[in-house]
Amino acid sequence: MEIEVKFRLDRDIKHIIQQFATFEIEKVEEDIYFNSPSRDFRETDEALRVRKDVEGFSITYKGPKVDSETKSREEIKLRVNDFNAAVELFKKLGFREAGRVVKKRTIYRVGNAIICLDDVEGLGKFVEIEVECDDLEKGKQEIFEIAEKLGFDKGESIRRSYLEMVLERKG
Amino acid sequence: MEIEVKFRLDRDIKHIIQQFATFEIEKVEEDIYFNSPSRDFRETDEALRVRKDVEGFSITYKGPKVDSETKSREEIKLRVNDFNAAVELFKKLGFREAGRVVKKRTIYRVGNAIICLDDVEGLGKFVEIEVECDDLEKGKQEIFEIAEKLGFDKGESIRRSYLEMVLERKG
Numbered sequence A, B: 001m002e003i004e005v006k007f008r009l010d011r012d013i014k015h016i017i018q019q020f021a022t023f024e025i026e027k028v029e030e031d032i033y034f035n036s037p038s039r040d041f042r043e044t045d046e047a048l049r050v051r052k053d054v055e056g057f058s059i060t061y062k063g064p065k066v067d068s069e070t071k072s073r074e075e076i077k078l079r080v081n082d083f084n085a086a087v088e089l090f091k092k093l094g095f096r097e098a099g100r101v102v103k104k105r106t107i108y109r110v111g112n113a114i115i116c117l118d119d120v121e122g123l124g125k126f127v128e129i130e131v132e133c134d135d136l137e138k139g140k141q142e143i144f145e146i147a148e149k150l151g152f153d154k155g156e157s158i159r160r161s162y163l164e165m166v167l168e169r170k171g
Helices: A014-020 A083-092 A136-150 A163-171 B013-019 B083-092 B134-151 B162-170
Strands: A002-008 A022-035 A045-052 A056-065 A073-082 A095-112 A115-122 A124-132 B002-010 B022-034 B045-051 B056-065 B073-081 B096-110 B113-119 B124-132
Touching: A002 A073, A002 A136, A002 A163, A014 A095, A014 A115, A022 A136, A022 A163, A045 A083, A056 A083, A056 B083, A073 A083, A083 B073, A095 A124, A095 A163, A115 A136, A115 A163, A124 A136, A124 B096, B002 B073, B002 B134, B013 B096, B013 B113, B022 B162, B056 B083, B073 B083, B096 B162, B113 B162, B124 B162
Parallel strands: none
Antiparallel strands: A002 A124, A022 A045, A022 A095, A045 A056, A056 A073, A073 B073, A095 A115, A115 A124, B002 B124, B022 B045, B022 B096, B045 B056, B056 B073, B096 B113, B113 B124
């Protein structure tokens, strides 16, 4: 289970993060999302993504969100050796490209959690706080404590995905 | 494009193969095949497979056969880092397990082609001759020349997949 919150960034919080978290990597992530031929992922709240970044290529499936305050959900991630073959595979299986998200992501680590400073093409800046944990309540407590340190309140949490925001923006 | 023929083996041909081909590897391949939620792969003549062997894990999509004498077809192959996650991914996407094929495969190489001596659980022994090539006629000539050296005739070629044979056997 991936337990995750997202907030819009309207101020610089890097200096606060650096007080308690460790810089891990800065990278560009290029994501292609797919929709299924057998059900509409916008309605089932699922996602299928093929990602390219400096660390390699991956396929990720995300199940429906399981919590009203966060964007926590089941996640299956697979590293693969070939980005174009992964895209081609899903197209052959009848999946259609739903949209693309490109962002510069700076990752900091604190305990089991990561803090991602994201600059998303066309959308602007956000912070995501994530922990992989099978205990939803425990994980939520952990990420909301970090959110509070950064000056964010539960009520400001954005549950929409970058893909949804990119598609809304395109109208 | 994967250009391929298969013959049933009722005699030992290892000594003939060793005269002109080089031993590459002997391994056990464990394959799980999936059927799609959006179309019946038995009717569309497609295949989706997750494989585990000593070299690692892979996902393979095979398109419909494009030739009446061989089992040649488009193939997209992806190496992945996690067998169980790959199986789980397709299940989450609505694919259903169609069957399993387990075989001991001994691979020999000659030029661009490979010769596979297969001992398939529940089915017996076969030889497959394969070449990856975008020129179907050139590839067919290459594999039928090898087949002839091994004493097989075009007319004996089996176009059914191991999965189809396993499922037929189960009735």
